[in-house]
Amino acid sequence: MAAATRAIADRMPLVDIILEVRDARVGIFIPFSSEFDQLRNHHPFSSSRRILVLNKMDLASPTQFKEWITFFDQQNCPSFGVNSHNKDNVKEFLKFLQAHVRNLRKSDYDASSDTVTVMLLGIPNVGKSALANSLHQIGRITAAEKGKLRHATVSPQPGETKDIYSLKIASHPNIYVLDTPGILPPEIHDVEVCSKLALTGAIGDSFVGGKELAQYFLGILNFSDEYKKWAKFSINQINKPLTLHHKADQSSGSESGMIWKRQNPTDHTQDFMVQKVRKSLYEIMSCFNGNLDHEKDLVKLIEAEFKALREAFQIPMDSGEDADSKVASKLLNLYRTGRLGHYTLDHLPKRRASCE
Numbered sequence: 429m430a431a432a433t434r435a436i437a438d439r440m441p442l443v444d445i446i447l448e449v450r451d452a453r454v455g456i457f458i459p460f461s462s463e464f465d466q467l468r469n470h471h472p473f474s475s476s477r478r479i480l481v482l483n484k485m486d487l488a489s490p491t492q493f494k495e496w497i498t499f500f501d502q503q504n505c506p507s508f509g510v511n512s513h514n515k516d517n518v519k520e521f522l523k524f525l526q527a528h529v530r531n532l533r534k535s536d537y538d539a540s541s542d543t544v545t546v547m548l549l550g551i552p553n554v555g556k557s558a559l560a561n562s563l564h565q566i567g568r569i570t571a572a573e574k575g576k577l578r579h580a581t582v583s584p585q586p587g588e589t590k591d592i593y594s595l596k597i598a599s600h601p602n603i604y605v606l607d608t609p610g611i612l613p614p615e616i617h618d619v620e621v622c623s624k625l626a627l628t629g630a631i632g633d634s635f636v637g638g639k640e641l642a643q644y645f646l647g648i649l650n651f652s653d654e655y656k657k658w659a660k661f662s663i664n665q666i667n668k669p670l671t672l673h674h675k676a677d678q679s680s681g682s683e684s685g686m687i688w689k690r691q692n693p694t695d696h697t698q699d700f701m702v703q704k705v706r707k708s709l710y711e712i713m714s715c716f717n718g719n720l721d722h723e724k725d726l727v728k729l730i731e732a733e734f735k736a737l738r739e740a741f742q743i744p745m746d747s748g749e750d751a752d753s754k755v756a757s758k759l760l761n762l763y764r765t766g767r768l769g770h771y772t773l774d775h776l777p778k779r780r781a782s783c784e
Contacts, residue, residue, distance in 0.1 A: 448481065481508055496776065544602070544603045548560060551610050552611075627773065639756045657769070
């Protein structure tokens with residue numbers, strides 16, 4: 429990451445606009461190393477040429493997300509919520525960015541330049557590469573340009589992007605986006621910040637521990653009202669191992685006209701399995717009569733939830749300690765893909781503060 433920071437600093441003089449990408453679930457600005465602080469002294473960071481991009485907005489609490497957008501507006505920090513996998517949303521963001529470029533060109537920007545360079549900057553795994561790819565694809569289609577699309581490497585694992593890539597995202601003027609590696613300080617001393625980073629995938633689960641991370645998520649879930657939306661699953665019949673669908677084959681009456689859709693009980697991402705998980709968690713939490721503010725009661729609740737999840741995920745009881753690891757891995761996957769609701773991990777600051 430030190431090498432990545434130096435590479436970013438070398439290109440900073442060529443950058444016209446900074447797109448600071450954050451995970452919409454974590455509104456705080458994660459403190460960077462002193463090397464990153466040096467980047468703030470460059471022109472794009474010290475002017476109106478910096479835009480906060482709150483990515484993965486589809487995974488955040490809609491209500492709290494709007495509050496964060498309002499907060500940044502009050503701090504005079506231009507911001508925009510993005511779901512990199514939603515074409516309409518990315519198209520709107522591209523229009524917003526182009527309007528920002530036009531405003532700059534009318535003011536202090538060198539309007540004679542035919543090219544604008546935009547840099548994506550942020551911590552690992554906030555979706556910078558996915559956003560770059562979407563902007564590139566939408567921009568090329570909008571401009572009706574021909575040629576092979578380029579792609580930045582996208583991975584659910586942090587640290588996949590190791591080089592700086594340039595992708596064209598607009599014409600008239602030409603706008604290029606630089607996709608950069610994620611950067612973090614070499615040490616994070618705040619346990620809660622570290623847990624949030626791991627929960628959102630910015631750092632590997634091993635830094636906190638898979639089981640501990642799953643327990644941390646259950647703690648967040650227990651203090652939220654998200655589980656109350658799952659009441660309907662406690663009365664529905666959701667365990668149907670085999671479903672037969674008939675599809676008419678216009679060309680023949682062969683068996684190819686029948687489609688068998690088998691529900692795999694080992695695949696925790698299938699809808700019926702997700703419903704079982706929601707049902708199990710709802711029943712445990714709705715019957716809880718302890719005090720969540722008491723650590724012992726909270727620990728007992730989480731232990732009961734782990735036991736219920738072992739059954740929901742159909743993990744053999746003789747798996748030993750490995751059972752909890754499997755539960756944790758499956759549970760974290762469901763959370764990170766939005767199948768267990770929408771959460772914003774940071775609350776708004778109680779006092780007025782800079783968006784930095």
